[in-house]
Amino acid sequence: MKIENTGIEGKIVDLKPLDHLMDKVHFVRAGQWDYERVTYDYKIGSAEENITYYVRVQGYALExxxxxxxxxxxxxTPLIGKHYYPHGVEYGEKEEFPDSIIDRATTLLTNAKNEIDKYKK
Structure with a gap:
């Protein structure tokens, strides 16, 4: 599910500072990249059996x-997904997410945006 109006979508940042800023707010890129794209994930545990949530920020290289x-x-635009063990993560619009998870994702994305904005000034 897309998380709209976070202020992150459309931001343009050099990769090395972006890696540092996202790490500072605990989003992990790890091996999730190719030559033109990057993906940062934040894992949110759940009391639900075999369910984990992920907040995902993706980007692509302009140059x-x-x-x-x-x-x-x-x-x-950031995404929130639900991981079903052992099948994988679903980001579909038909997925249902608890309000507490959406609130947490919004807070995490606000923190990321604030760090990016501080860098950009």
């Missing part, structure tokens, strides 16, 4: 190369 570390990234 440069992610592999070389010189990319300029444009961020997309």
């Amino acid at each position: 440069g190369d992610v592999d070389r570390g010189d990319a300029v990234i444009k961020l997309l």
Whole structure:
């Protein structure tokens, strides 16, 4: 499910500072990238059996190369997904998310936006 109006979508940031800023608010890129795209995830545990939630921020290179570390990234609308063990993560609009998880995701994304905004000033 897309999380609209976070203020993150459309932000343009150099990759190296973006990695640092997202790490600062505990979003992990790890191996989730290719030459033109990046994905940062935040894992939210759940009391539900075999269910984990993920807040995902994706972006793509406007210029440069992610592999070389010189990319300029444009961020997309964040997503929230539900992982069903052992099948994988579903980001579909038909998924249902508890209000507490959506509130937590919104807070996490606000923190990320604030860090990006501080860097951009």
